[in-house]
Amino acid sequence: MKKLFLVILMALPFSLTACGDSVDKITNDMVRDAIKCETKEYDKAKCDQLTIVYKERKGKFTAEEQKEVEKRVFTKFFEEMALVKDKAKKKK
Secondary structure, three states, rough: HHHHHHHHHHHHHHHHHOOOHHHHHHHHHHHHHHHHHOOOOOHHHHHHHHHHHHHHHHHOOHHHHHHHHHHHHHHHHHHHHHHHHHHHHOOO
16 A cells, blocks of 8 residues: 555656646747748748747746747757758759
8 A cells, every 4th residue: 555655646746747838848849830930831920820829838937948948949940940951952
């Protein structure tokens, strides 16, 4: 019984934190949609709408986490765009 109680006690914090948005998840979502906006897969109206949505999502994080999101998005966006451009050059 003690072991079961201990397992439940240890699993509870992890199950509660997994429900919310994470820095990695918002970073991946932002980069994916930014690339689609940059490559004109999405129109300007959709990109503007996504900007508002991501500002709201990012605003739910602490200031430190917001800076981490910005840093990761900036870095990952340019890495991914380089790959997209390389693929486009190879297709031509």
